[in-house]
Amino acid sequence: MRLVENFIAGEYQASVSGRRFEKRSPLDNRVIASVTEAGRPEVDAAVRAARAALRGEWGGLTTEQRVDLLYGVANEITRRFEDFVAAEMADTGQPSHVMRHVFIPRGAANFKVFADVIKNVASESFQMATPDGRGALNYAMRVPKGVIGVICPWNAPFMLMTWKVGPALACGNTVVVKPSEESPQTAALLGEVMNAVGIPKGVYNVVHGFGPDSAGEFLTQHPGVDAITFTGETRTGTAIMKAASEGMRDVSFELGGKNAGIVFADCDFDAAVEGIFRSSFLNTGQVCLGTERVYVERPIFERFVQALKARAEAVKYGRPEDHDANYGPLISHEHREKVLSYYRKAVEEGATVVTGGGVPEMAGELADGAWVQPTIWTGLSDDAAVVREEIFGPCCHIRPFDSEDEVVNLANDNVYGLSTTIWTTNLARGHRMAARIEVGITWVNSWFLRDLRTPFGGSKQSGIGREGGVHSLEFYTETRNVCVKL
Numbered sequence: 001m002r003l004v005e006n007f008i009a010g011e012y013q014a015s016v017s018g019r020r021f022e023k024r025s026p027l028d029n030r031v032i033a034s035v036t037e038a039g040r041p042e043v044d045a046a047v048r049a050a051r052a053a054l055r056g057e058w059g060g061l062t063t064e065q066r067v068d069l070l071y072g073v074a075n076e077i078t079r080r081f082e083d084f085v086a087a088e089m090a091d092t093g094q095p096s097h098v099m100r101h102v103f104i105p106r107g108a109a110n111f112k113v114f115a116d117v118i119k120n121v122a123s124e125s126f127q128m129a130t131p132d133g134r135g136a137l138n139y140a141m142r143v144p145k146g147v148i149g150v151i152c153p154w155n156a157p158f159m160l161m162t163w164k165v166g167p168a169l170a171c172g173n174t175v176v177v178k179p180s181e182e183s184p185q186t187a188a189l190l191g192e193v194m195n196a197v198g199i200p201k202g203v204y205n206v207v208h209g210f211g212p213d214s215a216g217e218f219l220t221q222h223p224g225v226d227a228i229t230f231t232g233e234t235r236t237g238t239a240i241m242k243a244a245s246e247g248m249r250d251v252s253f254e255l256g257g258k259n260a261g262i263v264f265a266d267c268d269f270d271a272a273v274e275g276i277f278r279s280s281f282l283n284t285g286q287v288c289l290g291t292e293r294v295y296v297e298r299p300i301f302e303r304f305v306q307a308l309k310a311r312a313e314a315v316k317y318g319r320p321e322d323h324d325a326n327y328g329p330l331i332s333h334e335h336r337e338k339v340l341s342y343y344r345k346a347v348e349e350g351a352t353v354v355t356g357g358g359v360p361e362m363a364g365e366l367a368d369g370a371w372v373q374p375t376i377w378t379g380l381s382d383d384a385a386v387v388r389e390e391i392f393g394p395c396c397h398i399r400p401f402d403s404e405d406e407v408v409n410l411a412n413d414n415v416y417g418l419s420t421t422i423w424t425t426n427l428a429r430g431h432r433m434a435a436r437i438e439v440g441i442t443w444v445n446s447w448f449l450r451d452l453r454t455p456f457g458g459s460k461q462s463g464i465g466r467e468g469g470v471h472s473l474e475f476y477t478e479t480r481n482v483c484v485k486l
């Protein structure tokens with residue numbers, strides 16, 4: 001069993017209270033780590049360390065020096081690739097190929113890309129006329145916002161945490177990270193990387209614990225935190241926004257979704273089935289960008305439902321390191337209870353269960369894991385809770401549609417607006433639909449294809465602000481205008 005400690009001012013330390021909590025494996029419910037729980041004193045120490053670092057060596061570095069250090073972080077993550085893969089697999093139980101090809105490489109890329117952005121971004125300037133004819137020059141400079149509180153979820157822990165820490169550090173801020181209680185290990189491991197490459201002490205800090213009345217709340221309420229970036233549930237975002245209103249702290253939120261997948265009859269059928277399969281079931285459906293509402297044009301509806309069913313029934317459950325396995329458990333028994341409650345509700349609401357709907361039979365120790373079947377429903381009404389609320393599990397409801405106008409209205413009829421995936425070979429239609437669907441991210445004939453320079457975030461209750469490329473600079477810096485009379 002591992003001991004996971006806070007990382008404050010460059011040192012791993014347990015909390016003075018001695019309070020610890022258990023992290024259990026989603027695969028078999030074994031305790032795999034004992035994690036220290038930060039109280040107010042540790043959160044305060046982390047925020048003070050972050051403030052001191054801003055005023056110290058880190059604050060005096062040039063952009064080029066910071067960029068070099070961040071390249072060093074990316075390279076060191078790559079050098080320690082296997083350690084990160086192992087830590088993340090242990091926390092989430094997801095297949096090794098997803099860690100190796102998506103989540104861990106993205107962690108390294110998140111440092112590299114934002115180092116490049118900060119190196120290349122120009123600042124705006126305006127020359128103006130003055131009555132004396134000599135004029136004035138305005139230029140905008142970007143300064144770090146200060147100490148950033150980073151609150152993270154458990155579904156793709158390392159990728160989502162570094163997606164915030166990378167740009168925050170590139171812009172010259174310091175951070176205090178509160179990883180999810182379900183996935184503490186990669187954030188802790190990153191402390192070793194920071195020390196190895198010479199990131200000054202206090203620039204990167206980690207405090208562990210829960211949300212309410214624990215490290216998450218203590219951090220977001222701390223007056224020494226200048227801004228908060230959060231990825232997680234919309235309800236949690238509401239609590240954090242209230243905390244941030246004290247002291248007028250800025251927030252950047254990436255929240256929940258109930259994303260629509262739209263499949264037209266003229267699509268490349270096999271590609272669409274594979275695309276929707278991935279968007280509904282990758283990471284056991286625990287992806288904020290995932291598809292839980294699928295709309296299929298009527299002429300291909302039955303064929304599509306059968307093809308997706310066959311694909312879902314072919315998943316291979318197993319341990320991450322098992323090469324035949326391609327499908328892992330949910331993050332925890334608690335989350336499985338939530339997902340199964342929706343599985344039951346779907347039946348109560350009158351769904352036809354096309355496949356799944358329960359818990360698979362697992363052999364040996366795996367019988368104690370948080371496994372759940374990929375599930376497909378049809379036949380629910382548009383106002384069913386299962387069609388309207390985010391479940392965050394491996395499930396989708398499929399409904400036929402007859403026209404573009406109808407499916408646009410269906411897709412938009414939701415409080416969330418994170419992403420959509422549209423499948424059609426008619427690109428004019430793809431563009432038309434993209435302009436009408438109220439989301440922050442639209443994919444046409446793809447899903448989760450990411451260019452880190454692009455704006456990323458949600459509309460409606462799916463978020464506030466955009467991160468990615470120069471958009472991250474909007475949040476992680478203050479823009480200061482300097483007006484010089486010539």
Ligand SMILES: NC(=O)c1ccc[n+]([C@@H]2O[C@H](COP(=O)([O-])OP(=O)(O)OC[C@H]3O[C@@H](n4cnc5c(N)ncnc54)[C@H](O)[C@@H]3O)[C@@H](O)[C@H]2O)c1
Pocket residue numbers: 151152153154155160178179180181209210211212215216217220231232233234236237239240253254255256257287288289390392418458462463
């Ligand atoms: N839009 C996106 O980019 C995106 C990405 C990934 C996940 N998500 C969303 O995240 C959710 C799943 O993640 P989760 O279950 O970890 O979310 P969550 O909101 O339960 O928890 C996220 C983090 O917030 C902390 N927290 C909880 N209550 C808090 C409080 N009152 N004050 C401060 N911190 C608090 C938790 O400890 C955890 O670290 C889903 O809704 C999913 O859609 C969104």
Ligand SMILES: O=C/C=C/C=C(\O)C(=O)O
Pocket residue numbers: 155156160163286287288289450456
């Ligand atoms: O589960 C949510 C996935 C979010 C993805 C990103 O934040 C990203 O690709 O940067």
